Amino acid sequence: MKIVDGLSILAAQRRSVLGLLGGGVVAAAAAAMPQSVAADQVEITMWSWVPNLQMQIDLFMERNPDIKVELVNAGQGGAQHMQFRNALRAGRGAPDVIQIPLEMQATFQLIGGLEDIGPLGASELQGDFVDWVWGQVSNEDGAVFGIPWDSGPMAIVYRGDLFDEAGITEIPTWEDFREAAAQFRETHPDKYITSATFSSGGWSTGLFWQAGSRPFEVIDQTTIRIGVNDDAAREVAQFWTELLEADLVDPQPAWNNDFYTSLDRGLISSWIIAGWGPVFMEGFTSESAGQWRAMPMPTWGEDNPAAGNWGGSSIAVVAGTPEAEAAARLAIFLGHDQEAATMFYERQFLFPVLNSILESDTFVNATMDFYGGQGFNHVFAEASNTIDRDFQFSPFQDFVYETLESELGGAAANGTSLVDALDRAQATLAAFAREQGFTVVD
Amino acid sequence: MTIGMTRGRSGHFVKEKTIAYAVLGLFLIYTLLPLYYLVISSTKTNTQLFSTFGLWFADDLNLVRNIEALFERQNGVFGRWLANSALYSVAGGVGAAAVATAAGYALSKFNFRGRNLTFAIILGTVMVPNTALVIPLFLLFANFGLTDTIWAIILPSTVFPLGVYLMKIYIDQAVPDELIDAARIDGASEVSIFFGIVVRLAMPGIVTVMLLAFTSTWNNYFLPLVMVTDPRLMPVTVGLAQWNELASAGSGGQALFSLVITGALIGVLPVVAMFLLLQRFWQGGLASGAVK
Structure with missing residues (x-):
């Protein structure tokens, strides 16, 4: 199909x-008729x-x-x-x-x-x-x-041709991702393997989610535990800070003209994106149409084969x-x-x-022109089965996304530490929760 | 020495003129560049927007296709948005001008207790940003059952304190007291003085206020965003923003950039047309208001 x-x-x-x-x-006229x-x-x-x-x-x-x-x-x-x-x-x-x-x-x-x-x-x-x-x-x-x-189970949607030229066929873990990114830069010095789109709260949350972060736990109506900078999230933040420092990933924010153009031209050769992403990307890619493929997100070790959700x-x-x-x-x-x-x-x-x-x-085998007539639904379907059930959102999630976007997005663009940005976000969110009348526990 | 002075002055003058032109030129570029980009971009398809140079045309022109798609999307709701914007802006513009003229006339020509205080309060409200009042207004309108109706946008748009101020100043100057006194002696009623003399003499001022209120209603985003949820009641600003946000919706997300851009282009045309048509009144009104 x-x-x-x-x-x-x-x-x-x-x-x-x-x-x-x-x-x-x-x-x-029809609507006006009784x-x-x-x-x-x-x-x-x-x-x-x-x-x-x-x-x-x-x-x-x-x-x-x-x-x-x-x-x-x-x-x-x-x-x-x-x-x-x-x-x-x-x-x-x-x-x-x-x-x-x-x-x-x-x-x-x-x-x-x-x-x-x-x-x-x-x-x-x-x-x-x-x-x-x-x-x-x-x-x-x-x-x-x-x-x-x-x-929105997440996977890597990537340019098959550019990855092939760089000899990248699979990226099992995030450590492998670091090597793949370096290898990619070596083959294509003018391009990046992907972009650190921390300017999107949903995207960064998906990555933290995958690593097993538990940023919020509503204990009762008025008590909440906040830990957006818990160990799992710090590990992710540290990893991406290092990638950015080594100039292995693109630092520009997502959702703007430049970003879409870069994706279409291959300057950014993949997007770690959710299951709804390919159809969305099909809407603005022309040069690169048919060259795209999908592979699972790298994991944080073989004992933790989870994917993220966005x-x-x-x-x-x-x-x-x-x-x-x-x-x-x-x-x-x-x-x-x-x-x-x-x-x-x-x-x-x-x-x-x-x-x-x-x-x-019919779902698993569905194909798309975007993928050059191939089908990759199974990649997202498998990801969907591995997502951590116990992840909780906060009861003021719009403010959380805003905070993450300004702190992490700013840090990624300015080349400062994402870990520090997480600490600042934690402080802001805890203060906000108290203002809203919550008792905040660690 | 005299010659030297003249030279110095004219040199100074030329330099000032050059600076003035440079500043004006920069301002012109600043104003026109986005419009230029809008015109160019509205001829491109969604994919061409990202694959071609932003400040020049793509190989083929897709303006007509974009306009067709724009008016067909969501059962042609864009046409409805345009009509809504026109209704809100015309009603808001005419209403604001009517209220401002009557109030300005009263403040200018009638001596009543508390006149200066009233005027001061109206002036003070000019300083209150409209957006700050939107949420309280929403709750007020909700109590009257008026949210999600056209009145929730039209009624607040007719309240235009700056217009009252402008009309008072304008009538102070454009309508001589003697003329009103003469009319009263001749036995004209207050109503016929207002419509027969004041409104006619103050016409340039009225048109100015109407235009100002028209554009501010046309461009208003936050008020209609809060007041209406039904897409059939939305003006162009809110509707296009809604389409634009679809790109980051996540679920069911779509890239509708070419439609949003074409919609924006069509959305500014009525305002441009209004200004060109009423330019004569507008300039006259502005200048007269500025003297005092």
Whole structure:
């Protein structure tokens, strides 16, 4: 099976501007007409930023004629979190169902924004999902605060041609990575094996996660242990500081014009990125299209074969919704229904978290033009099985990412120690947590 | 000695002029370069944005393709955003001008208890950044059930203290007291004095305030970002930022840079058009306001 690329979907949907305007008028007229609504039909609203989600929503409404779903794209990232917080604070305007990033799960749980849907049918689904992802949406008391939707197991997406020329075929451990980086610089003096993108909080967290760091532990509602500079994180920080000092990796920040251009031209020859990355990269690579390959992340020793995670999201039911039952049905359908979940990875490229899909031949063997017609889903699928279940995010994760991004991103760009930057981040976060009324323990 | 002095002066003058031109030239480059980049970039596809030189065209022009894709994305929501921006800005501009003219006239021509204090307070609010008021406004509007409606953007946009200040100054100067007194003696009502004399004489000032309020509403980002969640109510600024952020969404992330850039180009055109069309009033208004 071949995964359709995002732009060709756009092209397939492309109609003339005129036709579209006409269509809009018809749609508006249809919407204005009084509809004969069944007396017992309930209406719920869902916020999600996933493109073309209406396909699956229509499928849901077809199968559940008693529920009408209004889909709203309220943005993603900081904008969406702020909207949701404001709506909760104002007591109105919040949706019934909401897509939230995995890293924000704890934050929204803490402010009482999410409903426990365990009793509404979610509890019995536990075994069907990847274990560690389930751990992120549930707690040890059996409460379930969302249905896992997608995840971001990390691997190295690299330029096959450039790695071949440098004679790099596999990189089992991070020590091997150091050698590979040096070897790569020797063969390609104008290029770097990869970039130290500490300017992304999600990326650096993925690396710390892989090394077994446990930056946060919520002990109870008001007590939290913070250790963003624990031994595992320090080891990662020290390692990358050395790579940067030896000029073995590129120091420039990610997510900007230069970075994308460098990736496309091979000046940065790989990106340690999550399962959703290849499709994203396909959107801006042209020169290098077809040359990309994927290999597992190096590990911290053979006894610790874990991978990191970056991103992912869940579908949660908003606390206090009068239609919790209908909302839970929608969340469970989107996350758990085979047909819907298959569409998500084939059409919207969300990295699956349902075991049945991760193990299916169609998923494992899917190929992409980006990879020159080869398939590398198995690399990410294997990574997905090794991710540390006990990693916890903080209940103020947006602030944590901001802090990590400014401290670590700054240190990487200025060539100063990432370990010191971690210590500064630790101090900032502990002070912030106290300001928020937490008791901080070590 | 006299000759020497003249020489010295003219030399000095030339030097000043050169510096002035250099500074203006730098400012011009500073202003136009981003626009130039925007025009060039809007002709490129997503991949060309990263594979070609940023300040010159790629081999083929894709402006039309970009515009088509822009208006088709998410069921053509961009057209809706443009219409929303226009509605908010026109309503905000006209509303702000109306409130400012009436208030400025009252402050300028009527003697009432507390006039100076009122004026001082209005002047003081000019110093309060609008963004600082957004969250309190949000909670206030939420209580009235007005969040996620067009009023949540239009009503705050009509409150424009700087406009009140400008209109007071302008009416002080442009509308002579004698004219109003004469009209009163002739038996004109207060309403007809306001609409028949004050509004007409103050027109350049009114247009200036309207333009200022129009652009500030058109460019406003934080207020609509907080007030509306429904994409069908968003203005261009918030909508494009939302698309831009999709690139770093992680899940379901997409690189929509070519659309964001083309959208930004189309988003600045109405403001440029407004300024060119109303330039005459605008300059007159600015100059008159500045004298006093």
